[in-house]
Amino acid sequence: MSIRNLLHSVKGPFIICLIACAFSAFFSLFNGLLISFVIDSVLNNQAVTNFVGKWIINNLYPLSYIQDNLHIIALIVLAVNLIIALFLAIRYYTQFYCGETIAFNIKNALYASIQKLDLKTNQNFNTGDLIQRCTSDIEIIKRLFQNQIQELIYSCCVASFAIAILFSINLSLALIAIIFLPFIIVYAYFFFNKIRKVFKYSDEKEAQLTSYCQEVISGIRVVKAFDKEAYELKRFDQVNDDFKDSVFDVDKVIGSYWASSDFLCYTQIFIVLIAGIFLLIIMP
Structure with missing residues (x-):
C-alpha cells in the first residue's frame, strides 16, 4: 500500500x-x-x-x-x-x-x-x-x-x-534569534541519517528475538524431550542481550541529539537575552 x-x-x-x-x-x-x-x-x-x-x-x-x-x-x-x-x-x-x-x-x-x-x-x-x-x-x-x-x-x-x-x-533581535537555525537544521539532518542506520539494526535484532521466541515456544516439547532448557536459555540470553544493546545504541543517539540540540537552543535564548539587554542599555 x-x-x-x-x-x-x-x-x-x-x-x-x-x-x-x-x-x-x-x-x-x-x-x-x-x-x-x-x-x-x-x-x-x-x-x-x-x-x-x-x-x-x-x-x-x-x-x-x-x-x-x-x-x-x-x-x-x-x-x-x-x-x-x-x-x-x-x-x-x-x-x-x-x-x-x-x-x-x-x-x-x-x-x-x-x-x-x-x-x-x-x-x-x-x-x-x-x-x-x-x-x-x-x-x-x-x-x-x-x-x-x-x-x-x-x-x-x-x-x-x-x-x-x-x-x-525588532530586526536586529530577529536576525540574532535565527542565526542558530541553519545549524540546528543541518544537525538534525545528520542526526536522522545516523538514527536511521541504528534503528534499522535494532529493528533487525527485534525480529531475530521474536523469531527465536516463536521457534522455541512452538518446539517446547522437543526442547524438553532432549533436555535442552539450559542450552536454549543460553541462546535466548545472547539474542536478548544483542537486542538490548541495539536499543541502548538507539537511546544513546537520541539522548546525544536532544542534549546537544537543547544546548544550541538555550544558547540561542541566552544570546538573544544578552543582545536585548545590550540594546536596551544603548537605546533605552
Whole structure:
C-alpha cells in the first residue's frame, strides 16, 4: 500500500487536522502578543507597538475605552484561549482518528495478503520478521500519521509565524534569534541519517528475538524431550542481550541529539537575552 492509498480513506480528516495545527499555532502566538498588549499598553499606558494591539484599537475599541473597561480585554483573552482550545481539540480528535483508521486498514490489508500466500512462500518467510511487520511496524506507521506529521506541520507553522513576528518587532533581535537555525537544521539532518542506520539494526535484532521466541515456544516439547532448557536459555540470553544493546545504541543517539540540540537552543535564548539587554542599555 502506498502513502496515497493510506491517506485516501482519511483525506478529509487529515486535511482538517493540518489546518487545525496551523490555526492553533497562529492563535497561540497571537495570544502571547495579546498578553503583551494588555501588560504594556492597557495596564502601563505605553505606546501600542504590536499588530494585535493596533488591530484591536483600530477595529474594536479605542485604548482609553479598554482601560476604563478592563472586562472587555479579559473577554477577548478568554475568547482567544477558547479558540485555541477548540483548534487543539479538533487537531487531537482528527489526528487520532487518522492514525487508528490507517492502522486498521493496514492490518486488514496485511491479513488479506497473508491469507492469499501459497504454502511455499509462507514456509520461506522469517516468522519473527512477519510477526514484527504485523505488530510493531504498524504501530510505527500509526505514530507517523497520528502524531509526527502533525508535530512537523505545527513546528513549521510556529517557526514561520514566530520569525515573522520577530521581524515586525525588532530586526536586529530577529536576525540574532535565527542565526542558530541553519545549524540546528543541518544537525538534525545528520542526526536522522545516523538514527536511521541504528534503528534499522535494532529493528533487525527485534525480529531475530521474536523469531527465536516463536521457534522455541512452538518446539517446547522437543526442547524438553532432549533436555535442552539450559542450552536454549543460553541462546535466548545472547539474542536478548544483542537486542538490548541495539536499543541502548538507539537511546544513546537520541539522548546525544536532544542534549546537544537543547544546548544550541538555550544558547540561542541566552544570546538573544544578552543582545536585548545590550540594546536596551544603548537605546533605552
